[in-house]
Amino acid sequence: MENVKVLVVDDEKNILESVKMVLNYEKYNVQVAKDGIEAIDIFKKFLPDIVLLDVKMPGLDGLKVLKSFKTVNPIAEVIMISGHSGIEEAVEASRLGAFDFLEKPIARDKLVLTVRNAAEKISLLKENFNLRNLTAKKYELVGQSAVMKALQETIRRVARSDSTVLISGDSGTGKELIARLIHQKSVRSQSRFVQVNCAAIPDELIESELFGHEKGSFTGAYEKKIGKFESAHRGSIFLDEIGDLSIKAQAKVLRVLEEGEVQPVGSPEIKKVNVRVIAATNKNLDEEIKKGNFREDLYFRLHVVPIHSPSLRDRKEDIPLLIDHFIAFFSEENNYRKKSFSAAALTLLLDYQWKGNVRELRNLVERMLIMCRTDQISSRDLPDYINLRSETGQLSLLQIGNWKEFKARSEKMFLEQKLKEFGYNVAKTAREIALPRSNLYQKIESLGIMSGHQQDADEESPLP
Missing domain, CATH: 3.40.50.2300 (Response regulator)
Incomplete structure (x- = not known):
């Protein structure tokens, strides 16, 4: 005490x-x-x-x-x-x-x-x-760029209304974060925020997940289930990756938006729900409508307030702020020792294209806090694919003074990129690059390539 x-x-x-x-x-x-x-x-x-x-x-x-x-x-x-x-x-x-x-x-x-x-x-x-x-802190929108200031103002304005929102943007840009902030700043903040990843639920279960079901309504329905819409009554529901919903499920979502009603699978009862719908997608829904994959009437119901979540490449000036934010967050949450990035490392990170956006940057910062043994993270501590994908990185690779180190770093860059390309499946990667699998395992070990996500073609579990 x-x-x-x-x-x-x-x-x-x-x-x-x-x-x-x-x-x-x-x-x-x-x-x-x-x-x-x-x-x-x-x-x-x-x-x-x-x-x-x-x-x-x-x-x-x-x-x-x-x-x-x-x-x-x-x-x-x-x-x-x-x-x-x-x-x-x-x-x-x-x-x-x-x-x-x-x-x-x-x-x-x-x-x-x-x-x-x-x-x-x-x-x-x-x-x-x-x-x-x-x-x-976890759900804080970080950034001082013009696009982020405009986004923050949009969120404040949208939160004051009860309108349906459609968030677009690439994967990893923070669409879920935007949805949470809209809910937290709205009059519904004291009620539930229910998240549904539409892409992760099989087609045959999506209706049960969204609208619930009665006991015995289908094989495996051993007990009554409350759907996500009913769970979100008086609150907000976030339909992530709504572009992946089946046409049949889209029709039922449209009914909720138009009538405020849900009908559980296998039930004659129609239930009233009061829910704010916030949807998100990384697809071009206009193109999906032309292909017949998305209902135009649902699109117009969702598209009351459109919000675009900017890619990290469109706000690179926010990268130093994001890095500081993630260092502070992970240090506090996991009791990691606080570290900093050197000027050379930061230059590489600013040059990198960040196809995975903020999520990729967040994961990199956490990895560096865990793996780097010194208090300052240098350019040499960064993964080789960062060096490979930036102009600064290519220059630093050419400045290596001896053939042995150049060969090792080049090999490591190549193998890391190919493993990532083939989902860290070692057997598939070995086949595609025409290298015996045993040799690839030896290279992974000798070059110190991260193996946390590597998988053999014959095994579902990650390698030790």
Whole structure:
């Protein structure tokens, strides 16, 4: 309990000394005050988590001091002490936010237990605050470029309405983040945000997932299921990759948008739902309509407020800010040691094309925090495919002073790129580049190529 700060306030010297002695023994950080005026002064400087406060004191009484404490720090837990327990005082203290009441003479066990309970509550409050803080950082839209400032303003304006939103943009640009921010800033923020990845659900299950089903309505329906739309009632539903929905499922989504109704699979009952729909796609829906893959009427229903999520290549000036953000986030979330990128490494990252957009950058920063052994990440620490895909990287490769290092780095770049191209399937990569599989395994090991995602053609599980 060394990090828990306790302030004891009482006009009786022997009580101050005895309570301080007990709490010091329990490893609390304790300060004392002999009256209300001194207590308020110490409270502002010491910022205690817990206060033990005498009700009856000369000058300012305990209830007035309690009120002052709660004005300065509402989450500080105040335990009132009284030699004359009165119902009226107890009620008033509770109304003002007192945590508990202790009667004089104070029993040691009761004192320790009450303070411990208050400390546990404070710990939980701090944990929840830190979690909310971390969550806010996780879902923060980072960037000062012109396109990002315009996007932030659009989100603020759209959140004030209840209109349907269609977010377009390449994979990894942050379409889910935009949807979450719209929900969090809207009047629906106290209700649920339900996310559905339409591309990840098999066609035969998508209707059940979205609209629910009755027990026995199809093979495998062993119990009744509530659909995502019903779960999102009074909140928001995010239909990610809506361009992958079947035509049949699209018709039912259209019904929700037009009528505010869902019908679970196998049920005659039609249910009313109040849901804001936010959809996203990385496809060109105009082209999908021409191909007959997407309903035009659904498109117009979704396209009330279109938002485009910009690619990272269109806002490269935000890359340093994003890197700093991800370093701070991962360091706090996973207790990684904070690191920085050298100027040369940052130049390479600014040159790189980032086909995977912000998601690819985020993954790279996390990988560097884990793998790099020094506090500064240099250009040599970056994956070779970063060097290969940038002008600066090609220059640095040509500046290598000896054939052996050039050959090793060139081989590593080539193999990393081919493994990535063929989904880290070692057998398939070996066939495509005409290299015996055993030789490829040896190269992977000797060149230190990351193997976390490599797979053999005959095995579904990643290699050790």
